[in-house]
Structure formats: structure tokens, C-alpha cells
Amino acid sequence: MTTEETVRYTPEHPPRLSWAQHAPEVYKAMLRLDTAARRGLDPRLLELVKIRASQLNHCAFCLDMHSKDALAAGESVERIIQLGAWEESQHFYTEKEVAALALTDAVTVLTDGFVPDEVYEQAAKHFEEAELAQLIAAITVINAWNRFGVTCRMVPGHYEAGQHQ
Numbered sequence: 001m002t003t004e005e006t007v008r009y010t011p012e013h014p015p016r017l018s019w020a021q022h023a024p025e026v027y028k029a030m031l032r033l034d035t036a037a038r039r040g041l042d043p044r045l046l047e048l049v050k051i052r053a054s055q056l057n058h059c060a061f062c063l064d065m066h067s068k069d070a071l072a073a074g075e076s077v078e079r080i081i082q083l084g085a086w087e088e089s090q091h092f093y094t095e096k097e098v099a100a101l102a103l104t105d106a107v108t109v110l111t112d113g114f115v116p117d118e119v120y121e122q123a124a125k126h127f128e129e130a131e132l133a134q135l136i137a138a139i140t141v142i143n144a145w146n147r148f149g150v151t152c153r154m155v156p157g158h159y160e161a162g163q164h165q
Helices: 025-040 043-057 062-072 076-087 095-109 119-128 129-150
Strands: none
Touching: 025 129, 043 062, 043 076, 043 095, 043 129, 062 076, 062 129, 095 119, 095 129, 119 129
16 A cells, blocks of 8 residues: 555444433433542552453443553553453463452353352452452443443544543
């Protein structure tokens, strides 16, 4: 391809619904819940958890947002990329981060209808009870955000780091 040729990407899809505009009180409540859930958690760990849940839920909008926020918080591109295969690349993460990622997977997917004891116990070994409660809240909140994003087909690519913090 020469420099004169232009790469043609597929067209951007429109969002289905601007849910925050039509349900502003719900949006404001979600923002308050998100703020409360993040208290006391390491910002980089929080972004890793949000990226991982968003990968599992296929929320492109949230992947865009939280990857940019993670980079702005000092996270490395390499660790963000490896999140999709964190179980095979645990050496990129601390034991505490691995426990948080396993808990994120379990809470997000709920494959067997529950969070396995061994996953919960591993997280409990690395997080004080108050911090673990905050982590569970943060995982729950990002899953709710993902459901709004996916259902309403929110469009990725326009978010700037820190825009919604």
C-alpha cells in the first residue's frame, strides 16, 4: 500500500440508546455507586479488574475506557494485553492481582451459579475483609456498567483518559 492510499475501516455503528440521557437518575446513582466501590482500592488493580470483566462481557466501550485509564494510571501495555490470557501469563502479575483476576472471572461469569470456595479463599488471603468487600463491589459495578454498554451498543474510541473519574 502506498502512502497515498487510505485505509478504509468499517463504519462506526451508532449507539442503540443513550441510556444515561433517558435515565439520568439511574446514571447518577451508578456514578455514586462506582465512586463508593473504588474507595480503598489500588487504581491500577481496579483498572485491571475492570478491563478483565469487560473482556469477559465483550464490552468494547468499557475496554476502550479502562485501557486508557489504566495507561494513565501507569499500567503497562504488556500487562493490559496479557489480561486476555492472565491464567497462562500469571508471571506478569502479583499473587494479589492473580487472586483479584480469578475472583473477577468467577463473579463475572458465574458458570456454576456460584463463586468457588477456593477462588474466594485465595482472594481472602490477599485482601483484608474491608478491601475484599470493596473489590467485590467494584467487580459487581463494572459488570453493571458492561451490561449498559453492551445492551445500548455504546461506541468505543472516543473516550479520553480520566474523562469519567
